[in-house]
Amino acid sequence: MDYILHLAILISIYTILSQSLSIVAGYSGQLSLAHAGFYGIGAYTTALLSVNFGLSVFITLPLAMLLSGVIAFIVSKIAVKTVDDYFIIITLGIQVVIFSILNNWQEVTRGPLGIPAIPSIEVFGFSFNSKLSFLLLSIFFVTIVWFLISNLVKSPFGRILRALSEDEIFTKSLGKNVYQAKIISFTISGMLASIAGVLYAHYISYIDPTSFTIDESIFILSIVIIGGMRNLKTIFLATVFLVLLPEALRFVGMPSNIAANMRQIIYGIALILVIFQYGNRKNKFKMKRT
Amino acid sequence: MTIQILINILLSSSVYALLVFSFRIKYLTLRFFDFSHAIIITFGGYFTYLFSVLMDFNLFLAISLAIISSVIISLLILQFIYKPLQKRNTENWQMLVASLGIYIILQNIISIIFGDENKSIRTWEIKKGYNFLNAYITGIQITLVFSTIILLLLTWLFLNKTKIGKKIKAVSSNPTLSSILGISNDKATIWSFIIGSFLASISGILITLDSDMIPTIGFNWLLYAVVAMIIAGMGKLRYVFMSVVLLATAQHLSAYYIDSKWMNATAYIILIVFLYFKPYGFSGKKLKKAEL
Numbered sequence: 001m002d003y004i005l006h007l008a009i010l011i012s013i014y015t016i017l018s019q020s021l022s023i024v025a026g027y028s029g030q031l032s033l034a035h036a037g038f039y040g041i042g043a044y045t046t047a048l049l050s051v052n053f054g055l056s057v058f059i060t061l062p063l064a065m066l067l068s069g070v071i072a073f074i075v076s077k078i079a080v081k082t083v084d085d086y087f088i089i090i091t092l093g094i095q096v097v098i099f100s101i102l103n104n105w106q107e108v109t110r111g112p113l114g115i116p117a118i119p120s121i122e123v124f125g126f127s128f129n130s131k132l133s134f135l136l137l138s139i140f141f142v143t144i145v146w147f148l149i150s151n152l153v154k155s156p157f158g159r160i161l162r163a164l165s166e167d168e169i170f171t172k173s174l175g176k177n178v179y180q181a182k183i184i185s186f187t188i189s190g191m192l193a194s195i196a197g198v199l200y201a202h203y204i205s206y207i208d209p210t211s212f213t214i215d216e217s218i219f220i221l222s223i224v225i226i227g228g229m230r231n232l233k234t235i236f237l238a239t240v241f242l243v244l245l246p247e248a249l250r251f252v253g254m255p256s257n258i259a260a261n262m263r264q265i266i267y268g269i270a271l272i273l274v275i276f277q278y279g280n281r282k283n284k285f286k287m288k289r290t
Numbered sequence: 291m292t293i294q295i296l297i298n299i300l301l302s303s304s305v306y307a308l309l310v311f312s313f314r315i316k317y318l319t320l321r322f323f324d325f326s327h328a329i330i331i332t333f334g335g336y337f338t339y340l341f342s343v344l345m346d347f348n349l350f351l352a353i354s355l356a357i358i359s360s361v362i363i364s365l366l367i368l369q370f371i372y373k374p375l376q377k378r379n380t381e382n383w384q385m386l387v388a389s390l391g392i393y394i395i396l397q398n399i400i401s402i403i404f405g406d407e408n409k410s411i412r413t414w415e416i417k418k419g420y421n422f423l424n425a426y427i428t429g430i431q432i433t434l435v436f437s438t439i440i441l442l443l444l445t446w447l448f449l450n451k452t453k454i455g456k457k458i459k460a461v462s463s464n465p466t467l468s469s470i471l472g473i474s475n476d477k478a479t480i481w482s483f484i485i486g487s488f489l490a491s492i493s494g495i496l497i498t499l500d501s502d503m504i505p506t507i508g509f510n511w512l513l514y515a516v517v518a519m520i521i522a523g524m525g526k527l528r529y530v531f532m533s534v535v536l537l538a539t540a541q542h543l544s545a546y547y548i549d550s551k552w553m554n555a556t557a558y559i560i561l562i563v564f565l566y567f568k569p570y571g572f573s574g575k576k577l578k579k580a581e582l
Contacts (some may be wrong), residue, residue, distance in 0.1 A: 031383055078566050085323040085386060088566055089516055093558030096513075100555035218390065225387055261398040268398070271391035272371065279378025 005131040007247065009203055012138035013196045016145050018223040019232055020192035025221065026229035027153055027161035028185045033217045034091040038190040040212030041068040042197025043100060044113035047115045047207055061198050071098075072190025076183045095217050102209040108186065112146045114208025121202045128202075138199050145192055150232055152188070161185055176223045186203045222267050226274050242267060294425035295542050299443045300537035301431055301500075303531075304438035305493060309515035310522070310530050311445055312489035318462035318480040319475070322385045323507075323516060324390040326367055329400075332508035333360040334494025336400055339411045339503070355494055360491035361484055367392055368483050373476075393509070400505045408502040411495075434496045441489060442513070444526065454481045510554075517561045523571025532572050 012067040021035050045064035049055045079090045102109050109115070120129040121137065128134045152158050160181045164171040172178050201207050219242070227238030245266060316324050337356030341347045345354070375388055405519070419428035449455035454477075460468040461478040469475050497503070497511060515538065522533035537557060544556040564571065 031387070078562055081569055082565060083383060086520070086565070088383070088386060089323065089520065090562065092513070093517075093561050096558050097555045097562075100552060104549070104551045104555075218394070221387075258402055261402045264398045265395050268391040268394035269392070272388050275375065275380060275384045275388040275391070276378070278384055279375060279380045 002131055005135050008246065009131065009135050009138050009199075011240055011243050012135070012142045013200050013203075014220070014223065014243055015142050015236050016196040016199070016234050017193055018227065018239050019145060019149055020189045020196070021220055021224050022093045022227075022230060022232065022235055023149060023152070023161070023185050023192075024189045027158065027164055028182050030079075030087050030182065030186070031221060031233050032186070032189070033088055033214065033221060034094040034098070035193055035214035035220045036212045036214070037095045038068045038072060038193035039197040039200070039216070039220075039262075040098060040102055040209070041071060042194025043201040043207050043212070044109060044115070044197075045194070046198040047118045047201045048108070050119055050202075051115060051117065054119075057123070057198065057202065061195070061259070064194045064198050068194035068197075069187050069191040073183065075190075076186035079186070080179050092214065092217075095214050096251045099209060099213060102212060109209070112208060112210075113154070114206055115201075116206045118201050118207070120205065120206045134203055138203075140196055141199060142276040145195065146232060148192075153230075157181065187226050219267070222271055226267070226270050291425075291546075295423070295546055297425050297427050297431075298542050299535070299538045300435060302541065304435050304536040305353055305497060305511070306514055306518050306538060307442060307530060308438045308489055308493040308496075309511060310518050310534060311442060312486045312493065313512065314519055314530075315445070315449075315458070315482045315489070316486035317398075317409045317519075318458055319479040320372070321462075322382045322389070325389040325512070326364070326396070327387065327389075327486070327490055328508035328512040329396040330360050330364050330490040330508070331494035331497070331511055332397065332400060332503070332505060333363060334491030335411065335498030335503045335507065336404060336409075336505075337491075338495050338498065339404070339409055342411055343413060345563065353361050357488060357491045358382060360494075361487045363396075364487035364490075365464065368479065386412050397505050397509070406505060410502045411498055428500075430499050432494075434500060437492070437496065441492065445485065445489065448485065454478070458482050459498045472513060514557055517557050520561060521564050521571050529572040 017035060017039060021032065024030050024032050042064040044058040045067050046057065048055070049060045049063065062216075075091070076096050079087055079094075082090060103111055105111070106113075120127055121133075122128070128137050153161065158176075160171065160176050163174075163176070164178050164181060168178055200211070223238050223242050224235060226242070227235030246259055246263045249262055250256065254262060313324075313327055316327060334356055337359050338352050340347075341352035341355050342349050345352075371388060371392060372385065375385060380388075419426040419431070430452055449459060453491075457468070457473050458478045458481060460473050461475055465475055468478075493511075494508065497507065518530070518533045518537050521537065522529040537560065541553045541556050544552050
């Protein structure tokens with residue numbers, strides 16, 4: 001039972017991550033590979049503050065969101081000048097820089113040793129240390145994030161995002177501030193990702209830089225792409241599928257050292273198939289129009 | 291110590307230059323960042339390991355077999371993934387994601403077959419290297435520098451003096467116009483793939499002759515090459531040399547004065563600074579034309 005709860009918590013954390021990435025990737029049309037970086041910033045901020053200063057999550061969560069929001073803002077200020085391939089490379093660069101800082105700035109982050117003994121979340125004397133209570137807490141956050149994003153994309157601002165992902169120059173010609181919209185969406189996405197980081201740090205109670213690598217970023221991006229970029233429901237389903245996939249492989253009886261590679265191979269294949277599918281859909285759409 | 295740093299800078303720059311050339315040729319006709327290029331670099335090393343260490347072939351035979359098989363794999367990727375996708379009018383970012391997918395699949399296949407631990411194709415004893423003004427350089431490193439220079443010269447001649455090279459350049463500057471003039475886009479793409487993968491697998495072999503390899507080795511090196519290519523921009527080739535020397539110098543100086551752990555971060559910080567102040571690199575020529 002504990003094991004199922006554990007998987008459910010992981011699914012909630014990844015749902016927050018992938019849905020927050022979909023604001024950037026799906027709506028404003030920029031693929032970001034820096035998402036695990038913001039996830040890591042959230043986790044490290046809360047871990048360091050709660051271990052060193054004993055601050056409660058009421059303070060660490062806003063601080064984590066603020067910090068990754070500020071960093072995301074600066075990053076997007078630079079990255080927004082570029083398109084497509086360049087955007088991916090520059091976000092990849094940010095991811096590598098954040099990882100290097102987590103891994104190498106040993107005086108603060110303890111480097112590869114990681115930060116152990118992170119206390120569990122306490123709210124008004126109630127400690128979320130059992131798995132069931134933590135699951136309820138993470139479902140609470142998933143609901144908030146889901147609600148926020150689905151309202152955001154329906155708002156006038158969301159319409160600008162959708163318009164610019166279809167045709168940036170046309171949107172600009174309508175007098176919309178494309179750059180500002182991109183920057184705001186990137187910042188919001190970074191802030192939401194740090195929520196997932198906070199949850200993860202307090203849940204696992206031990207973090208080290210290897211949880212926030214470039215592979216993690218690719219994994220989150222794959223979830224979003226396989227989930228169809230925009231649709232929050234299918235992104236959730238894709239999260240469930242990709243998080244449960246390694247467990248399914250283990251269930252089949254695959255040795256664990258091959259299972260990790262097998263899982264990556266499967267999502268690599270899924271990525272290629274999805275891209276083929278996108279091509280098909282676009283052609284159909286064109287045929288209908290003509 | 292200064293001499294040693296200079297030698298290290300020279301070695302890194304020559305590997306970067308080779309990689310940038312190989313990546314750039316593919317980029318000329320493909321027009322997106324092909325991440326599967328990373329796996330061709332890795333294949334160079336691992337096929338050589340397979341043929342020379344596991345199957346016990348002569349080293350030169352093994353190297354030529356490795357190069358041929360890497361080129362064939364890259365052509366298969368082109369034929370069965372990229373061409374069908376291009377027929378479907380996929381956008382740039384979608385092609386890039388597909389190439390990332392290919393990279394993930396092939397890299398994990400290598401991990402399953404060969405394992406994740408360090409492998410080396412050096413079966414011979416490691417020599418101390420030649421002493422040169424109190425700095426050390428090994429025979430392999432000298433080979434690396436010279437073969438890079440020769441290969442770069444040959445590639446330059448190929449691109450500028452042969453018919454196929456000129457076709458590649460024509461397709462890269464305007465695919466529609468060149469197809470109107472009867473230059474086959476497909477043919478140019480295939481040739482650019484052959485040359486690009488040839489250079490990539492050789493650089494993979496040279497890298498692994500000099501140090502050990504792990505399945506993700508290609509990706510790390512490719513990212514440096516991408517950084518160097520962006521810094522250089524798309525103009526004349528001399529900008530490529532400027533950018534690789536700048537990148538290598540910054541990395542080795544940061545390794546010497548701060549710590550070698552920060553080499554990765556240094557490369558990207560340079561990239562970010564460049565993209566902010568000089569978005570089109572040294573050459574100032576746009577890598578990507580505005581698509582209207």
